[in-house]
Amino acid sequence: MTGSKIDKASIRRPPFFIAGHEVDPGERIHINVPLPSQSSYMPISMPVHVLHSRHPGPTLFLSAAVHGDEINGIEIIRQVMAHAALGRLRGTLIAVPIVNVYGFTTHTRYLPDRRDLNRSFPGSQHGSLAARLAHVFASEIVDRSTHGIDLHTGANHRTNHPHIRANLDDPDTEQLARAFGTPVIINANMRDGSLRQYAADKQIKTLLYEAGEALRFEPLPVRAGVRGVLNVMRFLGMIRGKPVLDHQVIKASDSQWVRSSSNGLLRVEVRQGARITKGETLGWVSDAVGQNHTRILSPVTGIVIGRTNLPVVNEGDALFHIARFNDSMKVESAIESFHSTHIEGLGQGDYPDIVEI
Secondary structure, eight states: OOOOOOOGGGOOOOOEEETTEEEOTTEEEEEEEEEOOSSTTSOEEEEEEEEEOSSOOOEEEEEEOSSTTOOHHHHHHHHHHTOGGGGGOOSEEEEESOSOHHHHHTTOSSOTTSOOGGGSOSOOTTSOHHHHHHHHHHHHTGGGOSEEEEEEOOSTTEEEEEEEEEOTTSHHHHHHHHHHOOSEEEEOOOOTTOHHHHHHHTTOEEEEEEEEETTOOOHHHHHHHHHHHHHHHHHTTSSSSOOOOSSOOEEESEEEEEEOSSOEEEEEOSOTTOEEOTTOEEEEEEOTTSOSOEEEEOSSOEEEEEEEOOSEEOTTOEEEEEEEOSOHHHHHHHHHHHHHHHHTTOOTTOOOOOOOO
């Protein structure tokens, strides 16, 4: 064997195979992955973007609308796919803007069989509609990836302050969460049948981004989501530069929901992202004529990371989601810096500039 040097330019990266398609190095394609249909007269498919670089690197999947009404992630993916930084991509990017196409078309969280797709993984080829969709996404998207970011919003009539939920007991995943750059990251237990649980079983490091409300495009969650995805790609070496962070990223010790102790109409007294102390008033519940007031008190000191948007509440309804920290004052400062970075000059309907490539 000779000692001659290998010409790296002559080494061609293998093509990327997905859903029966071959993607050559340097190619960018859009494909429609066939899904189980409810009728032979109504075929349905899942839109997938694939960017396969000539240069080796990680394979990252981005997914949105796993719950069909959680649509902020769709806009996040659109902006990421149009970003100029992708012109010098390393590795492979798989972006699925609408996973639960069935729920998306009917403005609902679930599938037509009333199952939650995010409790249906890994699915099966011959199970329910949810199981079959989960199987397609798991085998065609997740199994081909090394890392993933799953984009969510609050559930029906709830809104979330931007934060990352992940398995922070894993040091590599915690590094990804910190690189994403939301001021709050939460070590969240994984649910059986969830996409994140399936990815973890496959040793695929995955983040879950929570921000905003269902059925809305919201400037702050979208802007923070786009920046976060690009930060993770920088951290992984998929695009040039280092993660852009203008504030601290702080891990919550735990979180809990504060529930209503009575029926009535809710008046909220704290904003999203606000620091609250134990015993502080979060809001009031009163009857329809404004009498019989019940004060809602915070049981802990922490940060409000989620709340209901419904004024009509019943006893036991979840009203405020509070994350607890070892130093909540430090988190309050981080959130203020985060807001100044993402909100200044941002009006309703305004989005960051996009450069087509």
